[in-house]
Amino acid sequence: MPDIDAYVARLAARPRVRVIVLLAAGAIAALGQAPFLIWAATLAGLLVAFLFWRHSRSPRASALQGWLFGLGYFTVTMSWLVNPFFVEPERHGWMAPFALLGMAGGLALLWALGWGVARWLVGGGRLGWLIWPAGLAAAELLRGALFTGFPWGGPGLAWIDTSYAQMASLVGVVGLSWLTALLAAVVVTACVRRNWSSVLGAIGLVLLIAFASGLSIAVTPPKGDITLRLIQPNAPQHQKWDPDHAEGFVRRQLELTATPPEGALPNLIIWPETSVPYLMRHAQLLFPLIAEAADGPPVLMGIQRAEELRYFNSMVQVNADGIAQPVYDKHHLVPFGEYVPLGDAMARIGIRAFAAQYGQGYSAGPGPVVLDLGALGKVLPLICYEAVFPRDIRNAPERPDWILQITNDAWFGDFSGPQQHLIQARFRAIEFGLPVIRVANTGISAAIDAHGRVIKSLPLGQSGYLDVIRPDAGPVTPYARVGDWPLFLLLIGVAGWGAWTRRRF
CATH class of the missing domain: 3.60.110.10 (Carbon-nitrogen hydrolase)
Structure with a gap:
């Protein structure tokens, strides 16, 4: 693995190769989404992404890497987005590639932000294996909330047909995305440092969690008479x-x-x-x-x-x-699909073409x-x-x-x-x-x-x-009780630890 790490370092120093590899790694990681559902592809893509991120020299370079990886990932994941434009292709078909690349590039900006901040927090320290996954998870939390949110296609969704998916009852889909990135970072770090016991321990822990999660599934037909x-x-x-x-x-x-x-x-x-x-x-x-x-x-x-x-x-x-x-x-409501953001506000200054209150799109229920x-x-x-x-x-x-x-x-x-x-x-x-x-x-x-x-x-x-x-309904899950708050507080703690370590060293 040290030789592979050195090889990646040489590749990362070549801009054109870096662009191609990161775009391809993102596209491969997207194969974990339906209809492919190849969870190993998502994990492999994240392994490559972390290998390259380790060799980025600045927050700016890390952010660019995150954007390239995200562009490849979201272009494949969101490829269905072109379909609405071909309902009336003679009018809207020309917009399809611009909409897809615009959406993919916009979503990738959040991953760029997460990776760039993670690099700044790590500095010259050795906590990249912990902070990089936190940066990805923080970007996913932000993606689910910013501008009303769009949490479609997160990496954690790749686990749906495995026992590991049941972990979502504890940590949610964003938590699964964080755990997936953490597994990739731990395996890469342990292999680079030749800490084979850590590699086996990480893999064994994942298998144990999957087994324990699978025990919670009762293979019984639905009851009731409704x-x-x-x-x-x-x-x-x-x-x-x-x-x-x-x-x-x-x-x-x-x-x-x-x-x-x-x-x-x-x-x-x-x-x-x-x-x-x-x-x-x-x-x-x-x-x-x-x-x-x-x-x-x-x-x-x-x-x-x-x-x-x-x-x-x-x-x-x-x-x-x-x-x-x-x-x-x-x-x-879907922004720009069912309403235009700030449309009602613009009506107050005389621009009524986008206002839901004047019949331009839907109004939201309470x-x-x-x-x-x-x-x-x-x-x-x-x-x-x-x-x-x-x-x-x-x-x-x-x-x-x-x-x-x-x-x-x-x-x-x-x-x-x-x-x-x-x-x-x-x-x-x-x-x-x-x-x-x-x-x-x-x-x-x-x-x-x-x-x-x-x-x-x-x-x-x-x-x-x-x-x-x-x-029938099951018992109330931990995630139903507390949502993403534990993950949010964990990410704050990781960021604080990274900032303290950066200042110290």
Whole structure:
């Protein structure tokens, strides 16, 4: 390993080689994300990244390395981002590469900041193996909060199909990302110093944690007698709002709703996000037809509604009498996708083109709510990408019995985007010990148990329905109680230790 370390030092001194290697390492690390889920690739990419970071000579050089690695990582991870621009390719297709590279480069800036600060804290000391992972984790915490946050595609997500994923119930996804980077840094440092016992100890500890985490998973079928029907119409985005096709998709959902079950009658029927392509006030004649198709159980569905000039991305409940009432308005909106930041503020100085209060985009609902559905339990509704934010679940007024996510993943294409979205929902189940029911327009609709396992699902690009027994909730997890605060305090402690050591030496 010392020879390899010297070889890396020579490579790191060659700018062009350094750029190529770090971009490639980032792209390889991204193969840990869905649909590939090669966790070893994420670990290998981080090993290379830390090897190069050790040989950076200044915070500025370290920051550049972090940006290059992040650019490669997020370009591959976020490749699905080009799909919305090809819904109307003749108008927006030209923007796709600029949007992808702009997003990847912007997210990579946070990793650059974390790596640069980590190098400054280390100085000439020997604590790089501890401070570099802390810099990455701090950048991930910041990424989840800055400008309303976008914690999509963190390295910790690569562990979803391993026992190691259950650690998220203690430390969350960002904590898993920190542990992954820490493992890479410890292995590299121990090998460079020829401390083989430390290498074996680190690997053994990871295996022990994975084994212990796996013991917490009980392989039992979901209990209870609550049956849910999930409706997946499979409406392509370029046709969803087309008047020539919209009515057909509504009819398809009515037919799927009315299909006799093979087993128990459903207690609740759920349609996906914006499943009715009309404003709520224009769909009054449709609600009795939905109630008739359901033949008894209520229907939860996504629809757009308006209050004067404000529009909301909403969930409504249609009861057996055919009367619909709003039950939830999406509160965590997508910047530039569902609203323009500061749009309402600009309206005060006469610029109304971006103001939600004048009908330009959606307005946000008041916040998380927990719906009491009586015998069906208490449910926390989430619409689309709200499921990627653990803090929105922690901010709920009370602990629900289950989580419901309705979404329209047709925007994300039919490859990596919807699958990555599903992985995030599975981690919310692990973090909070709650089952997640996911109903998607084009897929992947699924019932997820409190350990993040998919009990039953409908694949991408297929219309149909899924009758599932709602899994039971597990005990309250440590992460549900305290969130990322222990990790935040740990990172503060590591930074303080690094600063003290730097000053001392």
